[in-house]
Amino acid sequence: MTLSRQDVAKVGMLAKLALSDAELDTMTSELSKIVGFVSLLDELDTTSVEPLAHPLDTQNVFRDDVPAPSLSTAEALQSAPRHDGQYFLVPAVLGESGAA
Amino acid sequence: MNAANAPTAAPYTTIVGLEVHLQLQTRTKLFCGCSTAFGAPPNTQVCPVCLGLPGSLPVMNRAAFELAMKAALALDCTIASFTKWDRKNYFYPDLPKGYQISQFDLPFSSSGSLEVVDPKGTFAPRTVRIVRVHLEEDAGKSMHDDTAGRADSRIDLNRAGTPLCEIVTEPDLRSPQEARAWLNELKLLLEYLGVSDCNMQEGSLRVDANVNLHIPEASGRIAKTPIVEIKNMNSFRSVERALIYEVARQWEEWQQTRAELGTMPKQTRGWDDPAGVTRAQRHKEESSDYRYFPEPDLVPVTVSPQQLAAVRASMESPPKQLRQSLQSQWNISAYDADVLVNQGRDLVAYFETLAAQVGGGKVASNWMQQDVLRMLKERGGAIADFPVQPAGLADLIARVTAGTFDTSRAREIFAEMVANGRSAADVVGAMEIAAVGEDELRDLCRELLARNPKIVADVQGGKEQAVAGLIGQARKQNANVNPGEFRTMCLEMIRTMGR
Ligand SMILES: [Zn+2]
Numbered sequence: 001m002t003l004s005r006q007d008v009a010k011v012g013m014l015a016k017l018a019l020s021d022a023e024l025d026t027m028t029s030e031l032s033k034i035v036g037f038v039s040l041l042d043e044l045d046t047t048s049v050e051p052l053a054h055p056l057d058t059q060n061v062f063r064d065d066v067p068a069p070s071l072s073t074a075e076a077l078q079s080a081p082r083h084d085g086q087y088f089l090v091p092a093v094l095g096e097s098g099a100a
Numbered sequence: 101m102n103a104a105n106a107p108t109a110a111p112y113t114t115i116v117g118l119e120v121h122l123q124l125q126t127r128t129k130l131f132c133g134c135s136t137a138f139g140a141p142p143n144t145q146v147c148p149v150c151l152g153l154p155g156s157l158p159v160m161n162r163a164a165f166e167l168a169m170k171a172a173l174a175l176d177c178t179i180a181s182f183t184k185w186d187r188k189n190y191f192y193p194d195l196p197k198g199y200q201i202s203q204f205d206l207p208f209s210s211s212g213s214l215e216v217v218d219p220k221g222t223f224a225p226r227t228v229r230i231v232r233v234h235l236e237e238d239a240g241k242s243m244h245d246d247t248a249g250r251a252d253s254r255i256d257l258n259r260a261g262t263p264l265c266e267i268v269t270e271p272d273l274r275s276p277q278e279a280r281a282w283l284n285e286l287k288l289l290l291e292y293l294g295v296s297d298c299n300m301q302e303g304s305l306r307v308d309a310n311v312n313l314h315i316p317e318a319s320g321r322i323a324k325t326p327i328v329e330i331k332n333m334n335s336f337r338s339v340e341r342a343l344i345y346e347v348a349r350q351w352e353e354w355q356q357t358r359a360e361l362g363t364m365p366k367q368t369r370g371w372d373d374p375a376g377v378t379r380a381q382r383h384k385e386e387s388s389d390y391r392y393f394p395e396p397d398l399v400p401v402t403v404s405p406q407q408l409a410a411v412r413a414s415m416e417s418p419p420k421q422l423r424q425s426l427q428s429q430w431n432i433s434a435y436d437a438d439v440l441v442n443q444g445r446d447l448v449a450y451f452e453t454l455a456a457q458v459g460g461g462k463v464a465s466n467w468m469q470q471d472v473l474r475m476l477k478e479r480g481g482a483i484a485d486f487p488v489q490p491a492g493l494a495d496l497i498a499r500v501t502a503g504t505f506d507t508s509r510a511r512e513i514f515a516e517m518v519a520n521g522r523s524a525a526d527v528v529g530a531m532e533i534a535a536v537g538e539d540e541l542r543d544l545c546r547e548l549l550a551r552n553p554k555i556v557a558d559v560q561g562g563k564e565q566a567v568a569g570l571i572g573q574a575r576k577q578n579a580n581v582n583p584g585e586f587r588t589m590c591l592e593m594i595r596t597m598g599r
Contacts, residue, residue: 014389016191053184053206058399065126065163068133068147076146076257079153086142087254090193093242 002032112313112354114347115324116279117271118228120286121264122296123238123304124167129261130237131158131201131398136263138302142256150261152197157397164263165235165401168208169411171265171295172233174418177212179408184400185236188390193255194240202266204392207234208401214289215420216282219438223278229270238262259303265295271310276343283307283336284442288419292445300335307339312361313350324361325350330378332370342371346378422448430461439469447483450490457494458501467493471511475518487521488514496524504528506582531579541581545589548573549597559594567591 008028012019019027070076077083082090129136132149148156172179186204212230240260244253267286273279287298287305298305309330315323330346333339346369353359369378417425419441426437426448440451450472455464472493476486496517500510516527548570549556558566567590574581 010389014189014391053182053394053400054396054398056399059402061159061399062162062165063133063159065128065161066133067128067135070134070145070147071151073141073143076143076151082252084254087243087256088143088193089252090242090255091253092244092251093193093253 003028003035112315112351114273114275114343115271115312115314116273116276116343117310118267118269118273118279118283119308119310120267120269120283121238121306122171122267122290122298124164124171124263124265125294125296126161126163126167126263128161130161130164130235130263131261132156134258134261138299138304140258142254142258145258146260150196151257158201158395160398160401161263165208166411167295168233168235168263168265169403169408170293170415171267171290172209172212173408173412173415174289174293174295175212175214175230175233175267177209177230177233179209179403180206181404182206182400182402183208185395185398186392187395188236188392190390192239192242193253194242194257194260196240196257196260200237200239201395201398202236202392203234207232208403209233214282214286216278216285218281219435223275223281226273226278226282228272228282231268231270233265233267236264236266238264276340276347279309279343280336280340283339285419287336288442288444292416292419292422294416307333307336309333309339309343311343311346311350313347313354315354323354323358325354326359326361326364327366328378329366329368330371331368331381332372334373338371338373341373341376342378345371345376349378416445426451426461430455430465432461432465436465436469439473440465443473443483450483450486453490454494457490458497463497463501467497471514475515479518486518488517492517492523499524499528503582505580506584508583509580540578541586541589544574544577544581545586545593549590549593556594556597559591560597564591567594 005024005028008024008031009019011031012024012027073086077085077088080088082088123136126136128134129145129150132147134145134147134150137145149158169179183203184206185201187199188202188204189199191198210230210232212233213227214230215225215227217225238259238261240255240257242253242255273282290296291298296304300306310327311330312327313325315325317323328346328350330342333342368381370381371378423434423437423441426432426440427434430452432440440448447468451464451468454467455461458464472483472486472488476483479486493514496510496514499505500507505513513524513527513531516522516531517524522530552570552573555566555569567587570590571581571583571586574586575583
């Protein structure tokens, strides 16, 4: 299986990466190799294999609904490129949140 | 409903489906121990997990999963015996990890329904199928203040990671009114179950609506307009208004363009409440490519039939069942039961205590509908804080039943009890309210008849209603006069005089 330049451009766009033409060439070739390597798995007959939702054989890990201390606002903001002491500051975003 | 039996014979059928996001009433977030309390100063309820800091790991909140199961069970959904979570990838500043932990192909529940019945009968009972209910995390909040000329957006991540149920319906609603009524029923159900406070102002409940029109053509073919998703509606009234607007807009557009479903990508429109219009929102490029994959940091969850039974057993009776039991137990009308149940569980408890104490559902229901609810509405606040509790009102009603005074006098006393938090005995004592003795009443009658020969003549001439003029005068002289008794006595006396 090979990836097209268009596939890579789309993946780059979704990852918010601005790839130059040269980078797009390199990425297309390198990603194709990786995908080709992984696609070896397609040769296996998996019809009788149950889909795996998680590699660990563990289920039902819960915690109780008990509050734990949060960080101080100063601690929470300290690694942010920009903040005003209360909020994280980011370049203007307009329109609705993408949350759905 | 088709065009033939629609209340207004519109040349189309309105098709509405809803997507509801509901914050669950947990103390802490879905994957960390940060508080979910609303209104805290920005970025004070955040930790490495909900900030998406490297190396942090989510652990599922058991209470959130159980509340979500309650919601799904109340909606008659099937609970999956095996469920897992997935990453929904997109970039937005209020989503610190760059993905939302949600559910994709194996949601914990699916295939339910919820019926809405309008006791006034403005629409036929409507059953709305639920496609699925799943459990995911909320995003933070981003604020942008154009008017202040700010170049930046401010991000508050207190809300990030709050447990959220997403409820998706089939497009089974047929009018904006039905959509609003159905949302009211959903809200009531979830409040009764203690799943969510459903506070739209605080964003605990958010609704998006999908709407289009089915238009029968002369050939018998049904033309369908493109589906529009409406966002930004901050009350059920806004949902209704936005849908009314959007239906009219689509009908107009259809007549101009004849554009059909499938000829263009799904459009998203935002509701502008002050302007009363929906506006096209900028299309997010490739936004639907979320590249879901299984969340490796959370293990799957299994639910056994025993667990399911335990959750079911812990659930309070839903509004629908309560309406029926109020009707049968207290012999009140479907309409009255609906009014009471729609006010919430505390008010139903008030009513049931009152009905038990006065020994009758009808008299209790009448007082609830005509007096308690009206005053509660005027005063605002919850029934728990209402100054007259069931025992106090039952005492008042008992005095009416005993004939100490009539209902209209009782209303005045009740108003005083509510206004100043006094007992019936206290008000009655202070107002010197006491039943007027028969002799006293007879004297008053005699006196007023002598002073009003015209009324006496009218009554003798067959105009019995003229006696009402005497009742007014009698009550002016003695407010304790029972109008019914007085009326009977006057008529009796006039009859005797005529002989
Ligand atoms: Zn946290």
